[in-house]
Amino acid sequence: MTPAARVAAAIAVLDQIIAGEPAERALISWARANRYAGSGDRAAVRDRVFDALRRRDEYAHLGHALSGRGLMIGALRAAAEDLEAIFSGAAYAPPALTEAERAAPAPLPDDGPARWNLPAPLIAAFRASLGDQADRAMAALSQRADVHLRVNTRKGGREKAQAALAAEEIETRPHNSVETALIVTKNARKVQNAQAYLQGLVELQDAASQAAILRLPLSDGMRVLDYCAGGGGKSLAMGARARLDIAAHDAAPARMADLPARAARAGLKIRQIGPADVARSGPYDLVLIDAPCSGSGTWRRTPDAKWRFEDKDLQALVRVQSEILPKAARLVTAGGVLAYATCSVLQGENDDQIAAFCAAHPQWQQTDRMQLLPGPDWDGFYLYVLRHQA
């Protein structure tokens, strides 16, 4: 496909997303309907679509319309790409620009809502939650995130992992502050077929999640429950840190379907516990709640989510989180640890949630808190470590 044809495809996909289709589904439908598109084309269209969703309001302003076409005009303008060459009206290219589309846009107001690429209620929620750090966090969500790997230190160190990846043309550099993390600088899309990945030497995981697991008080012999295990990324990271007896649970067990294969690659054994059995399981020395949350700290990876998120969604999540906390706490042994984590930066899902839990359960005391905001080094992530006062 020509660059112009890729832009035309991105316009069509964006129009579907604006009409309410989830981004992944719109991209899959487009790929199925256009089987001539190769993997390079699909990746290029996807990159254009995700970039436009991250910077939607800014591009709509620059392109004079909140439509697939307006967003792509805005994107090309922002990147100083040759608009006339792409919007040429030639075969497979988007139709030529109209006079109105050619008009230079007014400068983007410095503190107008379009600058932040978030719905107005979320701008208010970020400011209420993060104070003077909000602007930096919101700006970070408009940028593309790096791909991070966690080196499975059971199988080797960072240098060994880097060399193995380099042999398959995947370039990486060590993360500055998270000792297990590598940042992929070239050929990130090859990672899941690389031997280092297939043999469990590296896993895909953001540095923020890795930092949280490194901060947990884990030591050999502990019984640990990953209460909201999902695909098991946190179970695997905990297993790499110490020789643990790890159990994984999720209210939707199907989400753990890949865990046995991932654990086998990593050289770990992880028991799965179904929803009917979890309340009778344990006790555990440490229970981790990687809570279902808005994901507001990771919206640059799932940028359509921020445009669909509503206050009622937040209320529902806060309710579920407040129900999980006491259930998971009951499974911790006397004197043990309850860890609560979210990849959200919103106060209602973090500080407020823990303050309410500790107020209602005075036998629990917070002993550690980690707050990472989305930025060049990692996604947004919060961790609270609570210890049971036996």
Ligand SMILES: C[S@@+](CC[C@H](N)C(=O)[O-])C[C@H]1O[C@@H](n2cnc3c(N)ncnc32)[C@H](O)[C@@H]1O
């Ligand atoms: C943030 S995700 C977990 C991500 C996972 N720990 C990882 O590292 O890949 C939250 C998970 O919580 C699960 N969940 C939602 N409500 C739950 C509940 N009441 N009890 C247990 N798990 C729940 C969801 O199915 C989802 O898989």
